[in-house]
Amino acid sequence: MSELQKLRDAFRSALDLPADAPVDDLRYQDNEKWDSLAHMSLVAAIEDEFSVMIDTDDVINMSSFTEAVRILGKYGVDVK
Amino acid sequence: MSVALVTGASRGIGLATAHRLAEQGHDLVLHGHGETGVAEAASTLAGKFGVSVHHAAGDIADPATSKALVRLAFENFKRLDALVVNAGTHAAGMLGMTADATVDRLFAVNAAGAAHTLQNAVRLLARAENPAVVLTASITGTHGVAGQAVYAASKAAVIGLTKAAAKELGPRGIRVNAVAPGFIATDMLDTLDEAGRQERIADTALGRLGTAGDVADVIAFLLSDQARFVTGQVIGVDGGLVL
Numbered sequence: 001m002s003e004l005q006k007l008r009d010a011f012r013s014a015l016d017l018p019a020d021a022p023v024d025d026l027r028y029q030d031n032e033k034w035d036s037l038a039h040m041s042l043v044a045a046i047e048d049e050f051s052v053m054i055d056t057d058d059v060i061n062m063s064s065f066t067e068a069v070r071i072l073g074k075y076g077v078d079v080k
Numbered sequence: 081m082s083v084a085l086v087t088g089a090s091r092g093i094g095l096a097t098a099h100r101l102a103e104q105g106h107d108l109v110l111h112g113h114g115e116t117g118v119a120e121a122a123s124t125l126a127g128k129f130g131v132s133v134h135h136a137a138g139d140i141a142d143p144a145t146s147k148a149l150v151r152l153a154f155e156n157f158k159r160l161d162a163l164v165v166n167a168g169t170h171a172a173g174m175l176g177m178t179a180d181a182t183v184d185r186l187f188a189v190n191a192a193g194a195a196h197t198l199q200n201a202v203r204l205l206a207r208a209e210n211p212a213v214v215l216t217a218s219i220t221g222t223h224g225v226a227g228q229a230v231y232a233a234s235k236a237a238v239i240g241l242t243k244a245a246a247k248e249l250g251p252r253g254i255r256v257n258a259v260a261p262g263f264i265a266t267d268m269l270d271t272l273d274e275a276g277r278q279e280r281i282a283d284t285a286l287g288r289l290g291t292a293g294d295v296a297d298v299i300a301f302l303l304s305d306q307a308r309f310v311t312g313q314v315i316g317v318d319g320g321l322v323l
Contacts, residue, residue, distance in 0.1 A: 040206070040252075044203060044206065047203070048207075051158075053150065053151050053154040053155075053204070054203075055147060056143075056199060056200060
């Protein structure tokens with residue numbers, strides 16, 4: 001499975017979205033399921049999936065799928 | 081396997097706690113302000129108890145230090161079951177006689193350092209089955225004592241952090257408690273003169289200063305399954321000290 005697919009699945013799982021839900025354009029303020037608790041679950045899911053430890057500042061800044069891709073790049077994960 | 085992170089583990093209560101946890105079979109991540117003391121503690125405990133011990137040194141007031149500690153736990157164990165937020169500094173001083181830098185340093189280490197440590201560890205803790213946190217407060221933070229107003233205020237901040245964190249993290253399965261030691265025979269008491277020490281002993285119902293081991297035993301209890309329904313508490317370990 002590609003890194004991109006893994007990230008999409010992490011978002012769907014953490015935000016309780018259908019398996020085929022589009023997530024590439026997802027943003028924090030646009031999705032009612034993406035609240036602060038779901039955000040912590042999402043970060044935990046991403047950390048588990050990619051075996052990284054994300055800094056608090058990056059957790060706070062992870063406000064969209066696109067931003068998650070960028071932040072993972074900082075930790076050596078090339079999402080494509 | 082269970083993994084515990086202890087800050088301020090090169091001496092005093094932190095070292096005694098690390099010793100107790102290693103004795104119980106916990107793998108450890110230890111922190112000390114200076115490299116030498118914590119490296120020695122790590123080496124001694126690993127050799128004596130056959131547990132895996134990693135360590136890092138740094139100023140706990142700097143959030144980068146606790147980030148590095150949590151990263152050590154993640155990289156070596158992929159988990160964190162227990163956190164002991166113990167690193168602290170002590171300074172006595174009357175109001176109007178305490179230097180600005182001392183005020184800032186007490187809060188930077190005791191209050192902000194504790195908040196940084198807990199905040200940086202919480203996501204890794206949340207993955208454990210029965211995670212628990214113990215913070216080292218002080219009886220000065222619960223009761224106040226003349227001549228230590230700023231230290232007391234910085235430790236009162238630890239108590240607020242404990243109580244709020246217990247409420248916030250309880251639903252995620254993380255227990256958070258604090259110990260409030262009375263007068264314990266550690267290096268921190270060096271800032272009191274002999275007359276002050278004798279006065280404190282006289283005020284203690286059990287008639288002696290506490291030991292680091294007295295506090296470590298309570299911390300180990302609060303981290304254990306025996307304390308599974310205890311959270312948001314501040315447990316005095318003070319021998320009946322009256323302030």
